[in-house]
Amino acid sequence: MNRWTISLCLMSLVPSCADLGEVDEIEEVPEQMTEEEASDLGEAESLASASEERPCGDNTVAILRDPSGADVVFCTAGDGVVAVGERGTREMPSVIAAQGRPCPRDLYRALAPGQPVPAALDFPCREAVIEERAPVAAEDTQRAAGGYCSASVGPANFKKDHCDVVPNVFTPQHPGGFFYCIKDVLWGWHDRNLAGSLGEEGDGGNERVAACGGPIRFRAWWRWDVGDSWVASLDATVGAGGWWGWGIYEMDGGEDIDVRFRVDSLGGTHRHTGIFEDW
Numbered sequence: 408m409n410r411w412t413i414s415l416c417l418m419s420l421v422p423s424c425a426d427l428g429e430v431d432e433i434e435e436v437p438e439q440m441t442e443e444e445a446s447d448l449g450e451a452e453s454l455a456s457a458s459e460e461r462p463c464g465d466n467t468v469a470i471l472r473d474p475s476g477a478d479v480v481f482c483t484a485g486d487g488v489v490a491v492g493e494r495g496t497r498e499m500p501s502v503i504a505a506q507g508r509p510c511p512r513d514l515y516r517a518l519a520p521g522q523p524v525p526a527a528l529d530f531p532c533r534e535a536v537i538e539e540r541a542p543v544a545a546e547d548t549q550r551a552a553g554g555y556c557s558a559s560v561g562p563a564n565f566k567k568d569h570c571d572v573v574p575n576v577f578t579p580q581h582p583g584g585f586f587y588c589i590k591d592v593l594w595g596w597h598d599r600n601l602a603g604s605l606g607e608e609g610d611g612g613n614e615r616v617a618a619c620g621g622p623i624r625f626r627a628w629w630r631w632d633v634g635d636s637w638v639a640s641l642d643a644t645v646g647a648g649g650w651w652g653w654g655i656y657e658m659d660g661g662e663d664i665d666v667r668f669r670v671d672s673l674g675g676t677h678r679h680t681g682i683f684e685d686w
Contacts, residue, residue: 454466454641454642459644462482462641463482463640463642466640467480467482468483468528471518475495475502477500477501477502480494481511481525490655491503491514492652492653493652496648496649497554497564497648500568511530512530512532515528555678556619561590562590562678565617566590569650569652569678569680570680573586573588584682585605587682588680589680590680592678593677594678597669599669601683605685607663608631609665611657611664612654612668612681612684614627614652614654615650616652616678616679617645618675620647620674620675621647621672622644623670623675624642624643624645624670624671625644625645625668626671627655627668629667630665631662632665635665637667640655645677647675653668654666666683668681
């Protein structure tokens with residue numbers, strides 16, 4: 408089966424943001440998970456060969472540079488899973504949001520017209536995922552002054568550039584989901600998974616993070632069922648002032664999956680937002 412991951416460039420984490428009938432941001436900062444509680448999620452392998460040029464290690468398929476300077480990263484993750492992500496800095500809007508294309512094959516063609524699509528990306532997405540949607544309007548991608556890290560404008564900028572993108576662009580329009588937007592507090596680390604948030608496996612999730620005051624390490628994994636070994640999908644260092652996004656989805660109506668995101672401080676803190684879904 409063809410599955411893909413859409414990647415976008417937490418002190419502790421949570422299993423309690425909000426289980427929402429209608430997607431909206433949470434009102435309060437969720438309780439922080441202890442390292443002991445995070446360890447209960449199970450051991451997760453690292454991508455030993457990962458680097459800035461190959462954030463998925465040997466599973467990196469292609470990196471396309473947008474005229475804005477942002478990168479869109481295409482990766483495989485094993486067992487038919489394909490990963491698509493993006494990374495940039497404050498002045499660079501989301502490339503994927505501007506395209507309004509969540510399907511990896513279509514996104515690659517839009518960014519590299521005339522180039523052959525790599526075989527690992529050349530599959531159709533199921534109809535529910537590729538429904539028509541308009542790209543983000545130009546006025547909605549304009550950069551407000553300041554960055555993501557100051558107490559005065561950081562929360563508002565992060566919400567507009569990242570929180571508002573997560574539920575509206577990358578996933579089909581449907582009710583429900585577990586959406587979190589941690590914009591008002593800078594966190595040192597977090598470790599969050601889909602099954603811990605929804606209570607069971609689902610169709611996937613995506614997360615966006617922005618680093619402040621120093622670098623952070625952003626990683627992602629997936630697995631078929633709770634209790635299975637985690638499969639590494641991303642291992643990226645995000646420099647101060649930079650952002651990354653990453654998401655993993657089961658796209659063709661097959662078996663549900665579990666998805667996990669973790670951030671560790673390498674001297675910096677971060678804001679983050681994401682969503683877990685079961686359609």
